[in-house]
Amino acid sequence: MKNSGNIIKKIILSAVFPILMFVVMLIITASNDKCYVNGKLIFLSTDLIRQVIVNSCMTVCVALAIWLQLKNGRFDFSGGASMILAAIIAGNVGLMTNSPVMALLAAVAVGIVLSCVTAFIYIVGKLPIIICTIGMTLLYESLTYLVFGGQGIRIFYSQAHTSVFGRIPGVLVPTALAVAAFVIFTYFTAAGRKGKVLSNNQRAGVNIGIDERKNVFVTYIFTGIIIGLAAIVYVSQNEVTPQSGLATSGIMFSYIVPVFMGTFIGLASCDVVGIAIAAVGMEIMNYGLNCLNLGAGGWQQIIMGVFVLGFYTFSAQSDKIQAFVSRLTKKNTTAV
Amino acid sequence: MKKALLKKISAVLLAGAMAVSAVGCGNSGGNTSNNNAASTDSGTGAGDSGSAPAVEGKKCTIGVAFYQDTGLAVDSTKAYLESLSDTLNVKFTYTVLTQTDEAANLTKIQELISSNVDGIICTMDLGMTSIIQECEAAGVYLGGYLCDYDTSFNTAYDQVFKSEYFVGTAIDGQSPDDVTIGNSMFDSLIEYNERNADAPITHVSMAIFPTWAFPSQQTGADQFVAAVEAYNATAETPITVDPLDEESDVLAFAPLDTTYFAKHADSQAIISFAAGSAFVYPTMVQAGVDSSLKLFTTGFDGGEEANFGTTGNGTYQQNMVTAPESITYPLVLLLNKINGVSFPDQPAEAERISTAQYVINSDEDMAKFQKSCFYTKNAANAMYTPQDVLNMTAYGNPNATYADLKGILSSMTIDSIK
């Protein structure tokens, strides 16, 4: 009883961010003439739910893939490139077979293969992870020019029957699978638990007999699954063209803010919930900015930058806040 | 000790591998594809015209700088050029420019010049004054393709158009002072209404790109509105055109994707002067209006045929593209310069010439279009054989004129597809 009460409390605490964001954006848009079309406030149209859900799902998938590696102490640059390459292959497979399910399977398969290749090069090459994954990013990006005649994939997302995983309700399927993969790995596999040891103290972990190579490999398999799921959502929502010059890292970076925010928000509950909630909050902000016609172009970038800096500054003091939160919870538990 | 030896060996191997892999790729990548394409396609071409080249041009290399890596336009242009390679004695080499970075483009052009090209065909007008300076310094000629060189035309005419190293450009459609796209969109709409007399389109909205980037689109939109007004003066069922809304109709769809459709709730069709396949259609699908609204647009990226005319959802009712064969214009002018000859009626200053487009606005047109070099990426379907092109040059044919060459650009219509 006490436990469930705590969980609810944690979730409510976590939900403060998107609610706050919603209220702030509502006030700003409602007071702006631009946000009324045919006399209606566009912020409160059905688009709000549609866009926030669809975009949050995309964000959650990518963010989980990034976070799974980051959590295990590795900053993987190549996630974006793997996703783009998987998306191109999956989209073309989907078009050829005329089946979104086949596309999903192809995306996951390619995601796993690419992740395993990255892990293989990392383990065999003994390269620092950032340098290794920069190399793999360049390699996967170059492959986007070589598969399917370097045409990328365009009409997959613009056809209603192929792009089911990019819209409501289909988009919820890959997202749920991604969350499941993350949760299974983190909480229900030995590799996930060993990974925690390794990320806290790598040398000690290896010394007590954890096979780090095997651990890295398993982690990458799960990352691959999530990347594949992110790829199917991505290709169902976007035209995917061949990429070069580490541009895919930019695509990945655009989803990284919720990762850090999510882990901070997740302090009050758990990281998956934190990331999901951060994603929803961010997408509410993006939607609000869209309504204000600041959703693209210069001002959006500047607002985003200020927001990121502000949030980090706030969360950098997280040790103090964490101490404060835990003091609060302690008081409550002792009171109960 | 062993480890050190291993390192040593691997270092040497690596250096060797780098050299071999790089050189190997150079041979297999560039040349074999050239040879294959050239031998198969030019064979058919020469067979068609049935005669051997009268005069062989100088052996030369021409670099083509595209505006993007891939896509139908790029691939079909490459296929067409490769088919000409043997007969014209030209080797083609390719690069890709960026759409926003002048310095990067200059480097790309310098690299082309370094690889010993004699001429360059450039699809973008960005950093052109510094590029033309490079060409002048290196004695390399430059021509344009799929580009109106509007920035250079208006701000650096003397440096670019008057340079003896610039041969002129074939525009992707009409030049800003020669716009006909509004009328042609209107004609397509009327044709549709005649075909569908029981359910004609009587209310349309428009979409354009920002004027600073594409000045001719605003002109085209104005022309379309004027044509509709003239038509309404006598028509039984007049057509309503929603005026361009600065916020939502100048792409991309601000503030929200769906705002466009909310603002134009009564519209039955979108007349998109902006590239509709890439920018309008996907948004229509996302908003779920692709079966209730028609789309008349420029551009064809591949796949549109599935929902064109009476096929599929029938969203597309018009597509419009420029034939890749229009590259013949700068190519012939470059070859003349390289061979040191010129047409008797060659103008003193370089020109920018409008190109007629494939206007596809019926199922029959689409069927025809699907046989074109553009769609099939096969040079056997091109409008001109290698021999034809050789005959257009001043050294290949003493009777060839500039007026004839210019004339081909206005003849590249849907009816000219073989």
Place this chain on the structure above:
Amino acid sequence: MSEKEKVTPADFLKRHVYDIAAYAGLIVTFILFLIFSGSRLSYNMATVLQAASAYSIIALGAVFVYSMGYMDVSVGQQVGVYAILMIMITNAMGGTAFGVVIGFLVILALALLCGAFNGAVAVWLKLPSIVTSLFLMFFFTGAQLLLMESTGTNSISIQATIKPADRNMYNVMLVLAIIVVAIIVTYFFKFSKLGKYTRGIGANEVTTAQCGVNTTKWKVIAYMAFGACVAVGSFIMLTRTGSAGKGTGSGYAMDIMICLILGGMPLSGGMKSKVSSALVGTFTYVLLTNDLTTMGVDLNLINFVKAVIFIAIIMVTCRKRDTILPR
């Protein structure tokens, strides 16, 4: 002395395998360059020089930052904004030489300010410096878009002459610029406290601080030194075309990182950081790109070949011997 005499060739190789690989890369690309440039060799040398000039100057400055184990992702957008600002200021002042000077001083001041921001704000707010540079990246991306929107065109050109009309003079100017910056950077990196402390910070920041070094102060100075190089590099880049637009400078941050890695710079910073990495890496990178074009490698294959070579080089230069996997 006697120890040095004992060094066997194998030991020497073992110790210098990274340098050897980095230089081998440069030599191989240079040999290919000589072979494939053919009759346009001297022209192509100028091409490589021009393409490498801005990169090498910025990469030289970046040595200070990378030797601390930090990186900067905002440099590309900074270059873009500085180039646009310089054009706007010069044109507003009638395209005079005075305008050019004022324009340069403004961007230099801005670059130093950004350097100070990256160094100081990160410390004050207890943020990793990548976050402040991420902020600057967002900020400058936005600023670049807004500045270009305000002009209403795709590309703006400077109305002053900022480049010698004679090509050879221009090339000499570029060589001199690279040499001067290289000498200054080498001096500060090798023979002054700045280099010593930045390497110290990269090797172990806590220890360096405990040795009585004011690490905050030196971080700020290192970032400002980088900023100065970015300003000079932006100007050099601008001299090439005299124009700038929305995409000017895009990709510079990543390109600089790749250059430094190719030159053997450890991304974790520390004592093994070298100034030569910047020059060796930049020229290897530029020569490689140039080689692939002059060799006529198929467009779609160029990136693949580059990636394979990059991975091959890092497999040799960056390999760690530890029992645990490096992070």
